[in-house]
Amino acid sequence: ISFMAATAFALEAVVDLASQMADDNRNDIRIEAALAKLYGSETAWRIADELVQIRGGRGYETADSLAARGERAVPAEQLLRDLRINRIFEGSTEIMHLLIAREAVDAHLSVAGDLIDPDRTLAEKARAGARAGGFYARWFPGLVTGPGQRPGAYGEFGPLAGHLRYVERTSRKLARSTFYAMSRWQGRMELKQAFLGRIVDIGAELFAMSAACVRAELLRTTGDHGPEAYRLADAFCRQARLRVEELFGRLWSNTDEVDRRIVDGVLAGRYTWLEAGVVDPSGDGPWIADAAPGPSRVENVRRTLP
Ligand SMILES: Cc1cc2nc3c(=O)[nH]c(=O)nc-3n(C[C@H](O)[C@H](O)[C@H](O)COP(=O)(O)OP(=O)(O)OC[C@H]3O[C@@H](n4cnc5c(N)ncnc54)[C@H](O)[C@@H]3O)c2cc1C
Structure with a gap:
């Protein structure tokens, strides 16, 4: 509850x-x-x-x-x-995960896209490297430290300030993890869907934590259920922090490679013996209906309408 x-x-x-x-x-x-x-x-x-x-x-x-x-x-x-x-x-x-991940790494792709594109020549990569070097020389140091490390930052949020400092610190950690993954996998990163999904889920939790704290403060200042809102925001942030820490752990410690091999096996039909004795409730019929309209389909539609 x-x-x-x-x-x-x-x-x-x-x-x-x-x-x-x-x-x-x-x-x-x-x-x-x-x-x-x-x-x-x-x-x-x-x-x-x-x-x-x-x-x-x-x-x-x-x-x-x-x-x-x-x-x-x-x-x-x-x-x-x-x-x-x-x-x-x-x-x-699944598509939202991919879409948000794409937006999140968009800035990197525009400065370093050529660098990780396997189709680029060495000369093109060298030029992209110089461009990216300038960008990252400014960008990366900004990820190391910020208000999240400063005791007392976001003090206007009273007991929720610690959560907002966590959000700030962890957003930078998230950006560092994304950057590290990009350098490690380069162009193959788009294939790491489970990894990208966790990155996005961490971002979503951090966004929700900030939104909850800001809303609690708004309700406090307008006098509408302020103390209860603060308690709910605090509980939410504590719960979300646990989820975030778990997701961070699973960025690098997971079963993704094992899972991929199992999926390959399932798709290749190597595990159909597991289905022995299971009654298939779907019966016969095509997996996807014929796109061409016909009398029998019209009849089907009529039957489903009350
Ligand atoms: C009740 C209802 C109302 C609808 N109303 C409308 C409407 O008004 N207008 C309209 O245009 N459409 C409508 N739709 C269709 C709806 O937009 C689609 O069902 C939806 O976009 C998902 O597409 P799909 O069903 O073809 O599933 P698929 O695209 O076949 O996806 C199947 C599963 O695979 C996952 N998947 C697909 N691609 C990837 C990928 N690249 N990586 C990882 N996972 C992937 C999906 O997330 C999903 O879990 C409706 C559907 C329903 C059930």
């Missing part, structure tokens, strides 16, 4: 912040908007799943079934089903 309350608070803060930035009409909000979509879809799904779990069998029952038994018609399972689609459409979670 604490996860649900704290995350609901942060989620509202994220959506509000991204919407306000859009309304301001003076910011490039591609990353913030994409993070709001990604984080909103994923966390709302998790909250709804917890709701179903908390309501137990009643959570699994349809609203009609509850009403028929004389209980309040809470459509918890309907909520869960309806939220599930948000992880698929309007940019599925």
Whole structure:
């Protein structure tokens, strides 16, 4: 319940912040908007799943079934089903990860893209190297230290200041990790989808932490539930920090290579023996329907409409 309350608070803060930035009409909000979509879809799904779990069998029952038994018609399972689609459409979670990662490394690709492009000649790489050298000589030192290391920074946020210092420090650590991965994998980095996904998820948590702290401070100054908002923001930030630390650990300690080999095996059909004895509920029929319209398809559509 604490996860649900704290995350609901942060989620509202994220959506509000991204919407306000859009309304301001003076910011490039591609990353913030994409993070709001990604984080909103994923966390709302998790909250709804917890709701179903908390309501137990009643959570699994349809609203009609509850009403028929004389209980309040809470459509918890309907909520869960309806939220599930948000992880698929309007940019599925996997595609959002790729899109945000691409935006995040865009600045690097524009200065050092030729350097990591396997199709460039040595002379082109040398020129790109000189250009990139100048950029990184200025950029990299900025990643080493900042207000996040200064005790007392963001003091206006009172007990939340420590969380904002963490966000600032960790954003720089995230940029260093991304830079390190780029130098290590170069052009092959785009193939490291699991790695990129974790980078984006860390960024999303940090964005949500900042949004939650700013919203708590706003509510405090407007006098609307300030102390409760501060408590929720603090709980959310503590929970998010644990997730961030876990994701950082999994950047370099994971089963990605093992997983890749297993996936290759699955796609090559080496594990079909695992399916022995399993009843396939899908029956026969093509995996993807014929695109050409025909009478039988029209009939199918008619049948599904009430
Ligand atoms: C109820 C509903 C309403 C819809 N309404 C509309 C609508 O109004 N307008 C409209 O245009 N469309 C609509 N759609 C379609 C929707 O936009 C697509 O379902 C969605 O874009 C996902 O595409 P797909 O279904 O072809 O899945 P696929 O693209 O086949 O993806 C299948 C899975 O693979 C993953 N995947 C795909 N590519 C990659 C990749 N490169 N790397 C890693 N993972 C990947 C996806 O994330 C997903 O999990 C609707 C769909 C539904 C179910």
